[in-house]
Amino acid sequence: MKRSTLLSALTLALVLASCAQTPAPSSSADSTEADTGGHAGHSHGNAFGHVTAVAPGPDLSKMPTNARLGEATVLRGTRLSAQALPANAQTSKVALKVLVLSSGAGDYGLDTAVSMLKESGVPYDVLDASKTTLTMSTLIDSSGIGRYQGIILTSNALYLPDYTSALDTAEWSDLFAYEKAYSVRQLALYGYPGVSPEDYGLRAVNSAATSTTSMQLVPGAQNVFSDLTGTPLPVQYAWTYPSTVEAVAGVVTTPLMVDPNGLVLAATSTVDGRERLLVTTAQNPSLMHTQLMSYGLLQWLTKGVHLGEHRRFFQADIDDYFLSSDHLDPDTMTLRNTPFRLSAADMLSLRDQQTQVQQQFPVASGFRYAMAFNGGGANINAPLACTDPGSSSPDGLTSVTKCIKDSFDWVNHTRDHLRMDVMNLSTAYAQIIQNVNIGNKLGLTLSRKSLVTGEHSGLGNMDPTDDGTHNDDDVNLPKQDLGLERSNPNVLTAAVNSRVSYLASDHSVASHWDASCPTCGVQHPMNSKIFLVPRWPNNVHYHVTNPQEAMASYNSIYAPGGTRPYWDHALNYSEFLDKESDLGLTHILDGGAFPHYMHETNLREYAPGMSLATDWVKATLSKYSLFSTLPVNTYRWDDLGNYLQRRTLEEKAKAKSTLSAVWERKTNLVTLTSTAGSVPVTLTGSILGTPYGAYQIQNRNVSGTARVFVAPK
Structure with missing residues (x-):
């Protein structure tokens, strides 16, 4: 038995505030009932909703910046040297799996290691070194094959609270012997640049430790960080030990990253045939420098050969296309009497905005919006028009849509955007299949296997007292996450009967995504033919069309005096885009193939060539392109669902x-x-x-x- 350990005083945690739903502003207008019995071409319909308040940033009050390390004490083991390799050792063979060595409860690096591996789909084991003894049989199987292709140390010495190492001298010897014999690389995610338990050829600079700095690649470092542009990585809230290179016999040290003063923050080193990489900056899966380094660190560790992949995605879904929507009055903070609906000019501009995004950002040359449409708001008899038809068309939006239909992906959002938590089978089927028929008549290129229900309804996030009598009302019923087992079986059956396989869920609802597998979707527990694709909400709210409205809504929640105050002042639009693009960047870097969803109101051309949606897209891609050259993928919804379903099956098989x-x-x-x-x-x-x-x-x-x-x- 290993000695037990107390909760580590070195914990580094970044806790994000949980997502919560905030009611929309009250309206001075009467509720308007959607057209539930009309036909396409007879009504524009209406879409109503609620504001989903997304955590705007980290909870700084819970973020320590002093995860300090020091020279570790390694206790003497019962053996003086490493165990001998087994007689049948096959040192050229290793399993494609990584071993994470942890110091036990409170280990500040464990979340980072696990997150990095899960994002790339790399199989792994975790060994709690405070409880389990490391031996050669831990590292080599009975046939002599190495169990692991790489070793991750959550800290270079696996620190316990008293600054002793969780491994003793014998265990370290076994580990080093395995790494040498099987040519296995070792990554220390965070470490003190000293001599114990081994010397990396680095020494901490007195009084240089800090929690705020930046990391600059040195020439040649892109052999490790092949995706980074060379822009310095910002470091905040992470304790850092700037270092110098020390000449040590037998050790060859190669700096990878330095701070603004040229002091080393990351380096590879070799000794006795072993390859090691040490980072002297604390890590956390929610910190930008960690997210940006993770891809390169893992590729170095595995020598670029591993099960799984790290691929990046960026997709923006636009809900409620063809419908009229609630529209915020920023002066009164009530809903206007007249709802908002996209114009022909708005969509002609959006097509050009999308082209500009593709041209401006080489990493996103395939980007395009996905339109979740409600055909009950279209007029199928409107003539095709490639310029704004004005009064010559009964519906300019439908006319222009027929012209620009090939510019976007089109996804079924049901005919009339009715609430589907309590709905009979025939109505649910009609809402789905009639919208398909309308899309076909309009000539839209549909992602035929995909469906987005209104407000993600029908999936158990609902008012538990809902009796189904308000499915078509502008009523923001209080919702509770009752679990996917409370999904409406009629909606699932109607979807399957309509040839739907992929159903959108809401990533801000706990039951709608799989916390155990952050890059997986969810096979619906009530119907194996339905696969859920979680979507990210954001803080460009459903009822705003321009920066003034957007900031009025946002600041009513997060500014001083708001319903959930977070910032110390009311943000302006530039500050807002900076904060929201941080969240978008986080989602791109984590490797999940999950779309973000916005609304038709956010496409209004509020100034020439500008819309809220494209402002956010450009801000996020600008920030991403500043740091990384890895392409971001945008898939058609059917292809996205297929990709995510295959990835999920693979990850579950590895688990x-x-x-x-x-x-x-x-x-x-x-x-x-x-x-x-x-x-x-x-x-x-x-x-x-x-x-x-x-x-x-x-x-x-x-x-x-x-x-x-x-x-x-």
Whole structure:
């Protein structure tokens, strides 16, 4: 038994405020009932909603900035040297899996290590070194194959609260011997640049420790951080030990990142045939420098060969297309008597804005909006027009849509945007299939297998007392997350009967996404033919059309005196875009294939060539492009659902250990094994496949075994 440990005093945590729903402003106008019995071409319909208040930033009151380290004490083990390798050791073979060594309760680096691995789909084990003894059998299986292709230390010494190491001298010796014999790299996510338990050839500079700095790549460091542009990475809220290189016999140290004074913050080093990488800045999965470094750190650790992939996505869904929507009056903070509806000119401008985004940001050349449309607000008899038809068309929006339809992805949002939490089967089916028919008559290129219900209704986030009599009313019923088991079975059946496979869910609702797998979707527990694709909300609210309205709504929540005050002053629009693009950047970097959703109001051309939606898109992509060259993907909804479903099946197979791989490094041949039938497999580093960044990625199905050649970096 290992000695027990108290909660570590070195905890580094970043706690984001939970998402919550805030009621929309009260309206001075009477509620308007949506057209529930009309036909396409007879009514524009109305969409009503509620403001989803998204946490605007980190909870700074809970963020320590003094996760301090020091020279560690390593207790002497019972052995003087490493255990001998087993007689059958196959040192050229390692499983495609990573071992995370943790110091136990309160380990400030464990969340970072796990998050990094999950984002890329890399299988891993965690060993709590405060409780479990590390031995050669931990590292080498009975056949002599190495169990791990890489080792992550949550801190370089695996610090316990008293600054002793959770591993003793014998355990460190075993670890180092394994790394040398099996050519396994070691990554220390955060460490003190000293001599214990081993010397990296770095020394801390007295009085230089800080919690705010920046990290600049040194020449040649892009061999490790191949995706970074070279722009310094901002470091905030993270204790940092700037260092100098120290000449140490047998150690070759190569700096990777330095601070503004040229002091080292990250470096690789070699000793006795072992390769190590040490970062002297504390990490957390919600901090920008961690998110930006993670891809390069993991690719270095695995030599660019691993199960899974890290791919980045950016998609903006626009809900309620064709309908009229609530419209905020920023002076009275009530809803206007006249709802807002997009014009032909708005959409012609949006098409051009989208083209400008594609041209301005090479990393997002494939970006395009997805329009979640409600055909009950269209007029199928409106003539096609490629300029604003004015009064010559009964509905200019429909006329222009027929012209620009190929510029966007189109997703079924039901015909009339009715609330579907309590709805009979025939009505639910009619709402879905009639909208498909309208889309076909308009010539829209539909993501036919995908569906977004109004307010994500029908999925158990609802008023538990709802009796179904207000499905078509502008009533913001109080919602509770009752779980997916309270989904409306009629909606699920109607969706399946309409050939729908992928159903949008709300990432701000706990039951609508899988916390155990942050890049997975959710197979619906009540109907295996329905797969949920979580979508991110944001703080561009559903009833605002220009910056004045946007800031009035936002500041009514987060400014001093608001319903959930957070900032110390009312933000202006530029500050707002800066904060919101931070959140968008976070979602891109975490590798989840989840769209963001906005609303038709946010597409209004409030100034020539400008809309709230495109302002947010540009601000987010500007920030991303400043740091990274990795392309961001925008998929059609049907393709997105298929990608996410395959990824989820693969991740669940890895979690159950029914999918594994072994790398024979003499021949660079990877053997993939599935023990539970055919399963999707993604392999980064294959010699064949689709290029992404600096690596080739192969996607295939495996049943039993398959062999793939790889090209390590």
